Amino acid sequence: MSKGFRLLRIEYVFSVLMPCLLCIYLNSYDLISNIWILTGFVFYAITGNTLNDVIDMKDPSEKETIERVKGFSRKEILVISIGSFVIGTTSFLNEIIINPLLAIYLIIIVFMVIFYCFFKSLVIINHIILGTSHIVLPWFMIKIKAGDTLVGFLPNLTLFESLILATVISVAFTGQMIHEMIDGDSLSRLKPRTSQLVIWIASIVSLIIAIISFIITQYLMFLPILFFPIGIMYLFRVPRNNLLGRSSLKDTGITLGNLMLVYVVILIVAS
Numbered sequence: 001m002s003k004g005f006r007l008l009r010i011e012y013v014f015s016v017l018m019p020c021l022l023c024i025y026l027n028s029y030d031l032i033s034n035i036w037i038l039t040g041f042v043f044y045a046i047t048g049n050t051l052n053d054v055i056d057m058k059d060p061s062e063k064e065t066i067e068r069v070k071g072f073s074r075k076e077i078l079v080i081s082i083g084s085f086v087i088g089t090t091s092f093l094n095e096i097i098i099n100p101l102l103a104i105y106l107i108i109i110v111f112m113v114i115f116y117c118f119f120k121s122l123v124i125i126n127h128i129i130l131g132t133s134h135i136v137l138p139w140f141m142i143k144i145k146a147g148d149t150l151v152g153f154l155p156n157l158t159l160f161e162s163l164i165l166a167t168v169i170s171v172a173f174t175g176q177m178i179h180e181m182i183d184g185d186s187l188s189r190l191k192p193r194t195s196q197l198v199i200w201i202a203s204i205v206s207l208i209i210a211i212i213s214f215i216i217t218q219y220l221m222f223l224p225i226l227f228f229p230i231g232i233m234y235l236f237r238v239p240r241n242n243l244l245g246r247s248s249l250k251d252t253g254i255t256l257g258n259l260m261l262v263y264v265v266i267l268i269v270a271s
Contacts, residue, residue, distance in 0.1 A: 006068055007080060009049040011254050014261040016041045019135040019168060021264045023142040026161050031268055034142060036094040037102075041138060043088030048113050050081035055117055095145055101153055105141050109133045124198075127176055131169050139165060163213035164222065170206035171228045175253060177202060178232060182250045192239035199236050203229040221267060224260065 020038055024031055054077050056062040057069050069077060096103045112133035120126055143155035150156045157165070177199050206229040214220065 007050055007053065007072070007077060008046045008084075010046070011258060012049060013042050013045045014254075014257045015172070016045050016134050016138055018257070018261055018264060019139045019165075020142050021261070021268060022164065022168065023139045023161075025264060025268045025271065026164060027143070027146065027148065028271065029142065029146050034145060036091050037138075037141060037145060040088045040091035040095075043084045043091060044109075044113075046084040047081050047088060048117070050077050050084065051114070052117050054078050054081060099145060101144055102141055105137050105144070109137050112137075127173055130176060131173055135169055135172055136165070160217045160219075163209075163217055164219065167206075167210045167213045167222070167225060170202070170209045171225055174199060174202045174206050174229055174232050175257075178235070178253060179250060196236050196239040200233060203233045203236075207233075224263070228256075 017038060020034070020041060021031075023029070024034055053065055053069050054074050056065040057074060057077070060066070092102070092106055096106070112129050116126055116129045116133070140155040143149065143157070144153075148156045177195075181195065207226065210226050210229065214223065214226075
């Protein structure tokens with residue numbers, strides 16, 4: 001495999017595809033008719049990953065990034081980022097021409113991702129930005145593409161769908177916290193006891209939302225989601241300050257995320 005292929009970090013694409021596929025599944029939308037939006041988000045995910053590397057490779061403390069981009073100049077990686085952005089935008093244009101409202105949501109997503117890349121040090125705020133740009137707005141775009149809207153421009157969410165969406169957001173929120181602890185980003189700069197408290201509060205809230213969602217919606221096929229906050233709470237049963245650089249732990253989370261992606265695809269195909 002080409003070394004340059006590692007720069008794309010395809011394994012992270014699940015984070016933006018999962019919300020889209022869940023929206024498709026819950027609303028019984030046609031998978032193929034949403035292929036251009038899904039394709040666009042794949043290339044936009046690559047754009048975000050490579051742009052993030054362009055920024056992080058200037059920081060000598062970003063050892064994982066420096067190792068990954070070894071042998072590449074910032075301009076070369078930026079070219080990959082721009083190329084991916086152009087392909088992704090072209091993919092989205094196939095739907096934007098039909099429904100220009102999608103362009104507004106897409107522009108908001110782009111600006112939020114750029115903001116996140118430059119201001120990752122903002123504790124909590126950056127999680128909200130990342131969750132909105134990677135989960136909420138892609139979900140909304142699938143709804144709008146399907147014409148499932150209120151007053152013409154807002155997505156029409158049922159109570160069941162809103163609960164599942166809240167569950168996904170809360171679980172992703174806690175997972176991103178672990179990711180930051182490993183990468184040495186914003187949350188890792190707090191005291192171990194403080195970061196433990198933040199993560200436990202987020203995990204408990206996530207667990208409560210998930211349990212309530214399953215009781216009300218009875219979507220038992222989403223039961224595996226419950227294990228994520230439980231696992232995170234177990235991981236932080238004591239204050240942790242030794243997660244920096246634990247790439248194996250991060251890879252475990254990414255692998256589980258991709259397994260969930262496969263699971264959701266199977267749900268769509270089987271429905």
